[in-house]
Amino acid sequence: MTQAQLHAHDTSAMASPRRGEAGTQRRSGHIGLGVLKSAGPIVSLLAMILVFASLTPNFVSVANLQAILESAAVPAVVAIGMTFVLVQGSIDLSGEGVASLANILLSILIANSVTANDLGAGAIGVVLATGLAIGALNGTLYAYLRMPSLIVTLAMWLITLGLAALLFPSRQPQILDSGFVGLALHKHLGLSALVYLAVALAFVAFIVERRTKLGRIGFAIGADEALVRLAGVNVNAYKVGAFAICGCLTGLGGILTAAQIGVGNPLAGEGLLFPGIAACVIGGTLLSGGRGGVLHSLVGVLVLVTLRNGLVQTGANPLLQKAIEGMVIVVAVAASTWHLRRKTRVVK
């Protein structure tokens, strides 16, 4: 061995906390326990269920569990869309406006009490396409004109909210299409079509996330966009794709809300943004991108919905409910990111 060859060797993997355990070669990327990188969110969920169950026996009744799943359906659809944007390290704040616009647009295109339109299922297609187009526009402005996604989508929130108000006719439209309203009303095994739709969507989204270029490159963009660009990947196209998915699913969220309330309401999307983003973060999807995923976000949605439901069931002071919700969210986020804590990790 010559002197020059004998260098004392670096253990960057050990020296640098960013690099995970050296040499461990466990398989991953397969469906299984390893899918969720941390047990934190699941533990939060189970702990919450235990606490509420011990406070009120009604909490674990079949009827209440069904109610929890019903109220999780729409936030889940929105959070799935949001996940694709967040893993890339971007954000979409336009959700409330897009969902409101989708709600109004649907209520005036489908058989209703105000306008003469009756597009039936076609109305759903038009609204989904509109959501997709708005998302794609968000993505285009962000990726190609290089404007921060935060401000682009914040502006789009206002624009779509304004459009929703503009489209709102003189009287509130009642949706008369019985098949459509039935989506939320008719139950199979005690659950409406909305719940089954959300579950099916989650499955498809999971496959897209793990098995397609769109999903995998999205993670890579979140980890290191510059490297992905240097590898010759058309990063902008993938960004537009993620925002289009998010816009489309948010539009779907607005449609499902219309089925639930049975009327067109220019503020139907109100209150969707916070649970959408909070659910992702609670589930372990980092706002800085590159980590998390659809399943993480679903667990996050269940945490949020269970919390709300439990507070009502246990008869918590309604004036304090928001405050308690906020506090529990802080604890849940801490639990879900605990395994990532490192002295030199940057959190923004």
Place this chain on the structure above:
Amino acid sequence: MSALLSLQNISKRFPGVLALDEIDMELREHEVLGLIGQNGSGKSTLMKIIGGLHQPSAGEMRLRGSPVRFGSPLEAARAGIGLVHQEQSLIGNLTVAENLFIDKPTDFSRFGFYRRGRMNDAARIQLDKVELDVAPDTPVDQLTFAQRQMVELAKVLSLEELVEGHLVVLFDEPTSVLTPTEIQALFRQVRRLKMRSSVVFISHRMDEVLAISDRVYVLSDGRNVAERAKGETDPDELYELMVGRQRAGSVLPRNNPPDKSAPKRLAVRDLTVPGKVEDVTFDVASGEIVGLIGVQGSGAEAVCRAIFGVEDSHSGHIEYEGRPVRVSCPSGAVGLGIGYVPAERKAEAMMKGMSVCQNMTVTFGSDYGYGGLLLSKRRERREAANWVERLKIKTPSLDHRIDQLSGGNQQKAVLSKWLLGRSLRLLVLDHPTRGLDPGARADLFNAIRQLAEDGLSIVFVGDTLDEMVTLSDTILVLRDGRLSQRFDDVQTQRPSEEDIVRAMV
């Protein structure tokens, strides 16, 4: 043998710097071409031009006789040119297989869906070439640094199946972070590659370059100063061509050895970092230079990081200037007068994109302000300029971007960040010479030696045995996280390299 790639009068101008000045180079078929030069001589720039990352300001590049100009690394790759990066280009949260093929047109997806089985099988073939035994679906961030380097190589080798005809493979200092066995595996690859490609190989180690190359080009200040065939030169001549006539590279002798009877600056007792270091005990006197060395996984780096408070947890007893201290974060360490230069300069030690002056004054700039509240740009700059002068940092100005300096000058600027601190008593250096050429290394050593003479205590992790015996007063050898041997008074009684190696393995 005909020329596969030829460069004529290639120049590259960056704002304020002429990085390459009319370079001529010819790469023949089935040839390994060594490229040597000091930091800042333009080797990396030249590689980046050939690899499509930079475009030349002037001159012509011909591949297989016809002129080419690459707008991106992807265009270069399609023409059969692959660059094994000095900085790594792998994406941590993708699998090894995905990384191997991310920049290549493949048929591993159908209707946008990956066919992972196929992709992993294809990846296996590439990984076998570099003798790397990891599962293709392992996420890259679970690999060690050296394993990643091999994946980086496999990524370039996978061009073999995609491109017809001869490849050009560029290696930019591939060996600086590899172990001897890994270097041997790499050399086998390079020799195998010669069958159907030509290789350009950059290294700071003359014996490595001579062992692997058929021909050597020497660069100095962006010019091509010499060309030698393998048989007609030796390391000494190459060294002289590289640094010029003067024998730079010699390190001043130690004048006044540290006074070991004086109170200890640092006393470390039973330091344990879970999974990395166990029960390590040592002292550092004021003005003493303590060198830590060990093979990969010995824990030397973790000792440094624990002293500076960046390891996530450690136990044991640390006394600093006679008082027990608990260092739990870097700002606490800095408050005590401890500075730290991390091993990964590009990722951890400098703020890329900011100026030399901003980098130097980030930690202690406020010491030169008014009452610790208001900063004084003027006094900060004066102090920064003072250290630029003392350490002979080559920079066009204080406002030049730090990442545009050469490696050696970057490292000296990083060092000065700490030297600005009037309260600094102990400096911890983690692989301070990594990526530095011999001239820059000697400069840095002289600066460190001078600081120690002035009373600053130094703890450093070395890269080579030569480095250890040249610089240290005391050498501590670590093995599997434990202290296996110590050598005192190294400057007066040099231990043999064999003895140190025996303690390491």
